[in-house]
Amino acid sequence: MAMAALRREGRRFASLISPRPITAVRSSPLYPTLEDEGPLGLRHISTQVVRNRMKSVKNIQKITKAMKMVAASKLRAIQTKTENSRGLWQPFTALLGDLPSADVKKNVVVTISSDKGLCGGINSTSVKISKGLHKLNSATGPEKETKYVILGEKAKAQLVRDSKKDIELIITELQKNPLNYTQVSVLADEILKNVEYDALRIVFNKFQSVVSFVPTVSTVLSPEIVEREAESGGKLGDLDSYEVEGGETKGEILQNLAEFQFSCTMFNAVLENACSEQGARMSAMDSSSRNAGDMLDRLTLTYNRTRQASITTELIEIISGASALEG
């Protein structure tokens, strides 16, 4: 009878333990609740249950620590490449200018995200910005349209839900092979072939440092728009002062230049995003292993308490049994 009651108690508390979220563990009512319940059972939770929980939390901690190391080493590898590619798009910006405010009819938003998860909030911020750009453009006029080109599984999952009709192209599994310029230029070629655009806005996370990732938008304008802006003066005004050689017409050169600019900016954006992904994953896994460590400490305390409680009850039973026999 007592055993059945104990088993019942054990099952009741087992179901209480498992779905409990981490934040709730902090609150003090937890422990009194666990120990208050059950007027029948003297042993409240069996040590076995707590020990199982400790084992699984310890495993989680090991896994997250390992993931952090892996992310750190991948970050080191990619970081040098990224810094080297940063110098590439700066001359373009110096020559053609970066005009995010250019008024264009056909906008294409290229959202760059990661394929794998567990990397913190960087993908959600990119998607939020892309959606914001979309809204901004459609708010300023009815004939303006915005299309998406998506790189990476995570953005695809989020954008497919509500903007399915606006998506032109989806590309995933970028990082299967180490990133290099030829691959990205082929990709850029694909995008340019299939999508009509006046302005391309590339949304990615710029890697400022291991703990800071800034969502950025780079704008690449199509040659016609560049001509238009150059004629109207302003920042691009001195483009006209450059004599353009090396081809049949100025237009053809500008077209090639725009394509080259797009592929260079894409290359840099993809590298920066990969860096940010690894950095974000490193910090996410780090905080996760720290949380697991905290949980482990608390579970150890519970375990010890449970163990001592069961020893005490056994002693009481023995002593009361012995005194019953004597007296």
Next chain:
Amino acid sequence: MTLNLCVLTPNRIFWDSKVKEIILSTNSGQIGILPNHAPIATAVDIGILRICLNDQWLTMALIGGFARIGNNEITILVNDAEKGSDIDPQEAQQALEIAEANLRKAEGKRQTIEANLALRRARTRVEAINVIS
């Protein structure tokens, strides 16, 4: 007066220094740039770039890109670049022969174009070594 030359490839900054004069191959032929040149923006063909540094000429093989020249600042952005001194003559010669063989047996428009490009690349590399020596 010297020119500030910067050659960039997607993978790294290839060259960054002051030079006296450069000779660049563009789509419409070779052009020589001296200090105080008028500003131009031009496309760079697959060919060799020669730079004059302290009265010594250095050669590099460039694989297509763009160049911007203005205010005694030259910025060249190319897909790939190799210094003449870094190219192994034997290997370049072999690559040239392989490219020629590939061109001969190329079928279809796409393969012919690719083989042509490979041939021009190999030829440029061989030229880059030969000009030094």
